[in-house]
Amino acid sequence: MEVRVAAEGEIPEGGVKIIQAGSLFVGIYLVDGRYYAIEDRCSHDDGPLCEGDRDGLTVECPRHGATFDLRTGDALTLPATVGVETFPVIVRDGDILIET
Numbered sequence: 533m534e535v536r537v538a539a540e541g542e543i544p545e546g547g548v549k550i551i552q553a554g555s556l557f558v559g560i561y562l563v564d565g566r567y568y569a570i571e572d573r574c575s576h577d578d579g580p581l582c583e584g585d586r587d588g589l590t591v592e593c594p595r596h597g598a599t600f601d602l603r604t605g606d607a608l609t610l611p612a613t614v615g616v617e618t619f620p621v622i623v624r625d626g627d628i629l630i631e632t
């Protein structure tokens with residue numbers, strides 16, 4: 533299912549927008565001109581992942597510091613051992629959409 537998450541230009545370069553779609557929370561990032569959408573729920577203990585700091589294509593959970601790859605959702609460092617979901621991003625007719 534496609535979900536509209538923002539208007540094109542709404543998310544600044546280097547920024548993130550967190551949206552809710554049903555029970556799902558997703559952070560949509562714009563990094564170096566590309567969009568990435570990742571589940572806003574840490575696999576370690578359900579922390580608000582996308583409220584953490586981003587360094588390049590890595591985001592750090594603000595609760596206990598686990599890091600995740602924005603492209604794949606893979607867990608890169610402990611205490612997380614399991615990845616989180618990522619979603620394809622589509623830019624169409626001035627809208628940003630994700631596929632959930």
Ligand code: FES
Binds near residue numbers: 574578593594595
């Ligand atoms: S809840 Fe994210 S590292 Fe613990």
